[in-house]
Amino acid sequence: MFIDVAITLLKIAFVFGLVLNIAGILGWAERKQSAVMQDRIGANRADILGLRLFGLFHPIADIVKVITKEDWIPPGGDKFLHTLAPFLALFTALAVFAVIPFGDTLHIAGRDIPLVIADLNVGILFVIAFGSLGIYSVVLAGWSSDNKYSLLGSMRAAAQVISYELALALSVVGVIMAYGSVELDDIARAQGQYVLGIIPYWGVIAQPLGFLIFFAAAMAETKRTPFDLPECESEIIGYFTEYSGFKFLAFWMGEFIEVIAVAGVVTTLYFGGWQVPFIDSQGFFVPGLFTIPLPHLLVVVIQVTAFILKVCFFCWFMLLVRWTLPRFRYDQLMGFGWKFLLPLAFLNVILSGVIFMSFEG
Amino acid sequence: MELIQFYIVAAITISSAVSVIMQGRVMYSILSLIVTLLSVAWIYAILNASFLAVVQVILYAGAIVVLFVFAVMMLRYEEIEPQRMRTGLIGCLGLLVALFFIFELILSSATGPFVEEATLSADFGSIKSVGAILYTQYLVPLELASILLLVAVVGAALFSKRG
Amino acid sequence: MKIVGHKLSFLENIYLFEIVRGLVITTRHFFYNMFFHIAHLLGYQQDVEAAVTIQYPEQTIPVSKRWRGVHRINTRPDGSPRCVACMLCETVCPVQCIHIVAEEHPDPAIEKYPVSFEVDVTRCCWCGMCEEACPVDAIYMDSGKIPKAGYSRQDLVYDKETLTKEVPLPGYQRSLNPPGAGAPKVNPMGL
Numbered sequence: 001m002f003i004d005v006a007i008t009l010l011k012i013a014f015v016f017g018l019v020l021n022i023a024g025i026l027g028w029a030e031r032k033q034s035a036v037m038q039d040r041i042g043a044n045r046a047d048i049l050g051l052r053l054f055g056l057f058h059p060i061a062d063i064v065k066v067i068t069k070e071d072w073i074p075p076g077g078d079k080f081l082h083t084l085a086p087f088l089a090l091f092t093a094l095a096v097f098a099v100i101p102f103g104d105t106l107h108i109a110g111r112d113i114p115l116v117i118a119d120l121n122v123g124i125l126f127v128i129a130f131g132s133l134g135i136y137s138v139v140l141a142g143w144s145s146d147n148k149y150s151l152l153g154s155m156r157a158a159a160q161v162i163s164y165e166l167a168l169a170l171s172v173v174g175v176i177m178a179y180g181s182v183e184l185d186d187i188a189r190a191q192g193q194y195v196l197g198i199i200p201y202w203g204v205i206a207q208p209l210g211f212l213i214f215f216a217a218a219m220a221e222t223k224r225t226p227f228d229l230p231e232c233e234s235e236i237i238g239y240f241t242e243y244s245g246f247k248f249l250a251f252w253m254g255e256f257i258e259v260i261a262v263a264g265v266v267t268t269l270y271f272g273g274w275q276v277p278f279i280d281s282q283g284f285f286v287p288g289l290f291t292i293p294l295p296h297l298l299v300v301v302i303q304v305t306a307f308i309l310k311v312c313f314f315c316w317f318m319l320l321v322r323w324t325l326p327r328f329r330y331d332q333l334m335g336f337g338w339k340f341l342l343p344l345a346f347l348n349v350i351l352s353g354v355i356f357m358s359f360e361g
Numbered sequence: 362m363e364l365i366q367f368y369i370v371a372a373i374t375i376s377s378a379v380s381v382i383m384q385g386r387v388m389y390s391i392l393s394l395i396v397t398l399l400s401v402a403w404i405y406a407i408l409n410a411s412f413l414a415v416v417q418v419i420l421y422a423g424a425i426v427v428l429f430v431f432a433v434m435m436l437r438y439e440e441i442e443p444q445r446m447r448t449g450l451i452g453c454l455g456l457l458v459a460l461f462f463i464f465e466l467i468l469s470s471a472t473g474p475f476v477e478e479a480t481l482s483a484d485f486g487s488i489k490s491v492g493a494i495l496y497t498q499y500l501v502p503l504e505l506a507s508i509l510l511l512v513a514v515v516g517a518a519l520f521s522k523r524g
Numbered sequence: 525m526k527i528v529g530h531k532l533s534f535l536e537n538i539y540l541f542e543i544v545r546g547l548v549i550t551t552r553h554f555f556y557n558m559f560f561h562i563a564h565l566l567g568y569q570q571d572v573e574a575a576v577t578i579q580y581p582e583q584t585i586p587v588s589k590r591w592r593g594v595h596r597i598n599t600r601p602d603g604s605p606r607c608v609a610c611m612l613c614e615t616v617c618p619v620q621c622i623h624i625v626a627e628e629h630p631d632p633a634i635e636k637y638p639v640s641f642e643v644d645v646t647r648c649c650w651c652g653m654c655e656e657a658c659p660v661d662a663i664y665m666d667s668g669k670i671p672k673a674g675y676s677r678q679d680l681v682y683d684k685e686t687l688t689k690e691v692p693l694p695g696y697q698r699s700l701n702p703p704g705a706g707a708p709k710v711n712p713m714g715l
Contacts, residue, residue, distance in 0.1 A: 078388070081388065081392075120411065121411055121487060122411045122412060122414075122415045122488075125412070125415040125416070125419065126415060128415075128419055129415050129418040129419045129422075129423060131423075132418075132419055132422070132423025132424060132427075133418065133422060133423055135423070135427050136395070136427075136430075139427070139430050139434070140388075142434075143388060143430075143433075143434055144388075151434060154434070155431070155434060158427055158430070158431060159431075162424060162427060165423075165424075169419075182488055
């Protein structure tokens, strides 16, 4: 009992430590990556005793700046809700990581430790549920700010998130059909199979169209640039216009955590989760030829590292998209969501149903 | 353990439900409604119906109440000042309905069928079992409900075209 | 008003391929620049630029010979400013950024000299009219410098001592007399 609690706490510490650190580094990565993409150098001036370290001190400087700033609440606004909203943003973004499996079951000292914080049997639905609860932080932030531009931003955000949630949930249906389970752990495990003996049966192989829909809808859920109408960094009509200091940091971090969450879910659903091709619990193998046995602990470490690398790759990719594409116009955004993604998601469900049925039959 | 959990959640549910109707400010009222819905979802989770719990969160807390919030944000602040409790015909009617429900509640809890020790099948409340029941035993009601929803969707599309 | 529209082809309308094209361009830039950044760190390929950024206070771009920088007061062989406080530059300055306080010079052949000569570089519009107006080769804008940032407005008002210390950027000198050269005594009449 006590050891179980300790193991769970360890897992929580590992996952949240990792996520929060990546979120902090993403703040730096966003500046540096955009700079490198645009032939610039990027933020590199913050130094400690002359040591610049490629600008890695900028996140620390940001945090010092943000904490020492005045925490201002609009006099006409609602004090309680204004304070509640940023914490909701952080909470709903972080809660998603509870169900994302980051490794195979670890056998150690006679125990089977599943490398996921909470192995819920609703799995992916839990992710969608918390994704939809995330609207409240945005809506409350905009409403409690007593600012019409904030309100406008939060209305846009709410409309956008609701619209894209449909396509998001429907595209997941295809994955559920392909692997016959909603549990993320089962889905990750089922992706260890091989098509024709050599191609790993990842979600992106089984559901290429579903992956595109899911990724587009998930990008919209994170409210970043191709879909950043709720924020509009350049015109500053966002729902957190009236936020300053630490609460603003909470929104900012919440956004990066959402990026990591989307990367984690995309990895788990469509890119094999913690699976590494041709490495399983037996060791490294070439299908039909030979197997090199590897110790269990090494395999698990490789798989966890692979998962983290995949998540980092998708974070990189989402930053790439964010710095490549211009913003949608509002009617284009809604049209894209309702008239393009949603019918496509329906089509995907029907097509994958037909295909899987015909393969089974 | 489960009983303590249940009592806590039930207390939260009832107090937040009371708060929904007693709150002066509409936004807080809606927030209390969200808390109520979430704690009802928690009760489902205690009862091993985890699928139902998650669907409750997705549909009610995540989608329907957001529309309420939308409507409130559209209103001007003066219009949502707390109103005095209505008396007269509507009040009497409300009281009657409330009494009826209380009576029914007492009646059912006094006579209802109770099971001392329920044994659940392993996949109780899972998506598979809920889906199997929905698409076999309750197929006709399900299809009727979906036709109703379809009509609503078509109606909404029609209104937006005309407007 | 004539609206010139671009008719989108089918592939452009789908938008997906255009997204991929854009992503390919940015990814190419990312990896190209990243390769050279890493190569520079390891000491290779130093002659290929990985970024177009100029790290300004440490690096500056080479300026044109006609480029006008921070003002410089030319000096006589004894090191005193060549300025005779004739007020022509102060008068011609369109933004009134030059302030001269004149005093009688002990040498009657020179007549006047500036006790204080201030240039407010926050106001200066870098037009170069003071250069044109000066009759005694005293004020030039050939130092090739951009004024540095300051913490107060007073930091950016350059006084006589500062301006006298400026030297022309090598090869950029516009005056006939380099600092400390030329006739020891100059006045508007007898240059």
